[in-house]
Amino acid sequence: MTRPKKNRYGEIVFEDHPDxxxxxxxQEMFELGSFGGTYWRPIHSTVTGKNYKNQHKKYPKSWWKNIPDYWLVTPWDNYDVSINKYGVKVGTTLEFWEEKGWITEYDPYGWVQWYCNFYQGRRTPDDIRQIRRWKGVAGENGRWRNYLERCCG
Known part of the structure; x- marks a missing residue:
């Protein structure tokens, strides 16, 4: 499998999933301060029944080169909006996602963990669901994308 690349429109292209x-x-998501420093915090997954920490260390060190550790592993209760480029709190708790059934055993942290693994070349039976979800919110006809284009574009 070839590594994903950005096309001339700034979109990342995956050869096996062109849509x-x-x-x-x-790396760019975390450099923008997504999740207020809390995404890779230690968690207990009720889906797998296991505790997790330092999961970000499974990815290339280059991803975290310009990112202080506290931008990655801060507890949810200490979410820091000043880290986020837009100065807002984005996201909900892991418990909320688990209650909705959106977390699978493949990626106990959720969508971004799935995306990190997918970006690295891992493929699972959950890929279709995750891509469909992304398309529903951020794809060409996604509700967030359409909202942002209407209000702010």
């Missing part, structure tokens, strides 16, 4: 075209790499 999935995010515009940020995992």
């Amino acid at each position: 999935f075209k995010p515009n940020l790499t995992p």
